[in-house]
Amino acid sequence: MTDTDMSPDAVDVAARAWMAALAMFGTAHPDGFHRAGTNGTSELVTGAPMPLLNGVISTARDADADEMAAFAASPKLKSVAWSVQVRGEQVEDRIVAMAGDHGLRQRMLLPFMLKELDAGDLGKPEADGVKVRRVLGDEGEVYRTVMAAGYEGPEEIFSIFTAPSVMDHVSMRAYLAEVEGVPVATSFGVLVDDLVGVFNIAVPPQHRRHGYGRAATAAVLRDAYEQGARTAFLHASPLGVPLYEAMGFRLTENWTLFTS
Structure with a gap:
């Protein structure tokens, strides 16, 4: 529904x-x-x-x-x-x-899925001990490693996401969540007028079920709100819908995808 x-x-x-x-x-x-x-x-x-x-x-x-x-x-x-x-x-x-x-x-x-942003999205990260920070192209290697581990795929196929032209872009921001200096999750936001797209939410298997992906997502929303965004959008997996609903996203429609 x-x-x-x-x-x-x-x-x-x-x-x-x-x-x-x-x-x-x-x-x-x-x-x-x-x-x-x-x-x-x-x-x-x-x-x-x-x-x-x-x-x-x-x-x-x-x-x-x-x-x-x-x-x-x-x-x-x-x-x-x-x-x-x-x-x-x-x-x-x-x-x-x-x-x-x-x-x-x-x-x-x-x-x-869509979420209307408000001042409540300016709160602190939602997992104890986690720090989320923006990373630029000079940290592309560590971002790529964590993202690949989160998606459980070969690292080389994620190189396109960590090019300096992407990570340093004025309208795109990459984030790394860390606990005691150990990277535990990634996220990525793209600002389009007063909307922000949420991408690259990836948590390596050994770090799951601690709220790190949620904290990484919240960082995208917080920074985007400060930049003037008032709506967030994303494509979720069907299994991921309840997780995003818990953060205030609403399922607005399903898109149909045809692949080989």
């Missing part, structure tokens, strides 16, 4: 901000690319080896199947793992068929 208290217009704004955040991240790299169509479709190539961060994405309430099909023919997508993404769980048959024609037949849901 989704939370209907958030207005459709607010969700539309947040969906477009999510796309703007990914476009900002992608084009911070030399080989990144983004283009936008007139009917809400984007082609995104970040270079990250993750289908969620490359592909053809519609942020319109009603995706334009023709525009998506035209963008899906782009040769730029041939060099990356990519996806087709639309808002909502009901997907037009032509979009399903188009995704299948490109070998993208696996279908999954991505919960899209």
Whole structure:
């Protein structure tokens, strides 16, 4: 179920901000690319080896199947793992068929969650003994190591997240949570006007269930509020929805993702 208290217009704004955040991240790299169509479709190539961060994405309430099909023919997508993404769980048959024609037949849901920020988000970290600080590109190696451990993947595939052009970007902030100097979690925020996107919440297995991921998330919200953000947005895994709901996020809608 989704939370209907958030207005459709607010969700539309947040969906477009999510796309703007990914476009900002992608084009911070030399080989990144983004283009936008007139009917809400984007082609995104970040270079990250993750289908969620490359592909053809519609942020319109009603995706334009023709525009998506035209963008899906782009040769730029041939060099990356990519996806087709639309808002909502009901997907037009032509979009399903188009995704299948490109070998993208696996279908999954991505919960899209929003939180209205207020002065209460300026509080201290929510886990005892944890300190969360912003890190820049000169600490990219340690950030990458912790993030890779949290996602339980090979470290080299996370290099794209720690380029100085990303970590030192004026609108992007990377955070490292530490306990007695030991890194225990990562987070990442992207400021888009008066909204902030929350990304890269990663906690290595040995440090889980202590509230460190929540503390790292709270740091993103706190700093963004101080910078003028009043709404936070994120994509959660289905299992992660209750954790974010405990922090005040609302499930506004599910997006549908097609991958190979």
